[in-house]
Amino acid sequence: MKDVLERESKWAVDRNFTLPRLDDLVTNSRIEELPVELTSTYFDTAERDLLAHDLTLRRREGDDESGWQLKIPHSRGRVEVTARLSDELPHELAEVVNGAALGRPLNAVATVHTLRRRHRILGSDGELIVEIDDDTVDSTAADQPAELLAWREIEVELGPNTDKIPTILRDRLAEAGARMASYPSKLSRVLPERTGPAATNSRAERAVHEYMTTQIDLIFVGDVGLRRGEEPIHDTRVATRRLRSTLRVFGKLLNRSAIGEIDNELKWYAALLGDIRDCHVQRRRLAEEINALPPELILGPVAARIDAALLARQLPSRNALAEAMNSPRYLRLLATLQTWKSQPPFERRIRRRQLVKRARRAASKADRRLVTALHNHRHESLHRARKAAKRARYAAELHKPVLKPARARSNIKYYKKIHRLLGDYNDSVVSTDFLWRTATAAGTAVDENGFTYGLLYANEVHAAEGARQRVAAVAAGE
Structure with a gap:
């Protein structure tokens, strides 16, 4: 398995959103643009125990990100633990989430299909500074296969040595009409948190x-x-x-x-x-x-x-x-x-x-x-x-x-x-x-x-x- 610290933010945009200029965000940088198609199948218990602990487990197939991925909350973002693509959930990932899942079986709970326009801003040495992904998304929940949910969003992911989103990028996204998303992940939008009755009064x-x-x-x-x-x-x-x-x-x-x-x-x-x-x-x-x-x-x-x-x-x-x-x-x-x-x-x-x-x-x-x-x-x-x-x-x-x-x-x-x-x-x-x-x-x-x-x-x-x-x-x- 491989661990990667992921630090990203999500921005809600409408269908007619136009991505602002990106080629002058960082001095002496260059941009790599690439269209990517991704299909992610998310797994959880019937009670959504993993989602309750902000754990995301998915099997992803795509142009360059195929494999199993487990995202774990971290003080600086999320740690993404990856394993090779296989038909069955790898044992090592199943073991990591066994406690959070309370030993219950894990099954597919949602499928998310993403058409991504990836923009990678690279420094003069080729190191990633920031990645801006323009995502068109459609998804279905396993328990409601006839209901299709579709939206568009922008993801901004920091490079390994970038501390925060460049101010100019943040300002331009806001000026173009983007706003910080209310959902922390695509899955949380497909499967909203289940809320029960108020637990306390006084x-x-x-x-x-x-x-x-x-x-x-x-x-x-x-x-x-x-x-x-x-x-x-x-x-x-x-x-x-x-x-x-x-x-x-x-x-x-x-x-x-x-x-x-x-x-x-x-x-x-x-x-x-x-x-x-x-x-x-x-x-x-x-x-x-x-x-x-x-x-x-x-x-x-x-x-x-x-x-x-x-x-x-x-x-x-x-x-x-x-x-x-x-x-x-x-x-x-x-x-x-x-x-x-x-x-x-x-x-x-x-x-x-x-x-x-x-x-x-x-x-x-x-x-x-x-x-x-x-x-x-x-x-x-x-x-x-x-x-x-x-x-x-x-x-x-x-x-x-x-x-x-x-x-x-x-x-x-x-x-x-x-x-x-x-x-x-x-x-x-x-x-x-x-x-x-x-x-x-x-x-x-x-x-x-x-x-x-x-x-x-x-x-x-x-x-x-x-x-x-x-x-x-x-x-x-x-």
Whole structure:
């Protein structure tokens, strides 16, 4: 498969639109013009699950773009993943969208035929600066084959080293009567988004629903990334934790029968992600500490042994995650989360004071646990305080829209700092345990000893105590 970052904009025009002059947009450039005919068959589930996540899967046949194409949202546009043309959907593309499709079968949902007049503006070195496509389109939806939809549009796609549409081009298109299209893609025009009844009524309900929807969307984004071999472990795990925290803190305001066992299922998934994330953190953390040591204090293959030991844990954890992500259990979890986007698990009207009350309870619990932990200095107490601070932080984030902005920002900032410092403390505690076990193995190996591991261990003990003291200072208002 091949990945290409696509950055394009679409412009709506009428049938009589005349494309403005293009040959003087860029100094020392030239234009390549080419007529292209394209036929694209789009695939999705009957419920349009891919479209719901802005994923576009199509089989394209044309003069120069034949093949399978999957378009994935990206912060700078869309990533187009391509595979060779074949009769059947390539397995590697089917796997990437399996989570978003909830394991459901993919079938043809629309056919789009495009007569394109392509204008490629090339620099003096032959590199593409911008491409302007004048498209005449007709399409049919699979469930309404007798209804033909036809329109004309302009697509402007940036070259690899072009940051934005040239101002002169934007101005000329607007002067000629073009306007930014209301549809982000051709498919979204053929298959408009299905809208259900209003999911929320009160401001408090909207706050809960929007917060939950944001986390659910991030979980689905992480699913696609993980299936592509990327490592969005941290963001996916945090979204899972935020959603689980919402169920824990505000659960009594929700429909318990609708929530069911989702809390446990999110805990299960977060644990799978956490096994990998912990290895990532330790590998990076200890590699940085070793690099910071004077060379004469590094006795033996310390870095290699540590990295090998952590990799030996990380790879099986990654395999376990991949296996779980294709299990019926995981797909059922995603299906429930997808349903919550349009039908949130609300049992009765949620009011502002209820959100504020439960967020304050979470904050009070975090404060109590922190006092206890700072008093007895026990690892277990500090760990419980960290989890409580995390829930207080996420609760503050959720009910921010119904709280005074300054108060909300203050609460989020405070519990975020406590959560982060206790996280640093926990990372050091985990590192000391790992270093002790690794030093034990290295001490019995030929040509190795435990000196450097002991030095690293002492540094981590010192770091843990420093983090604990910083937490105490923040709690004391210093």
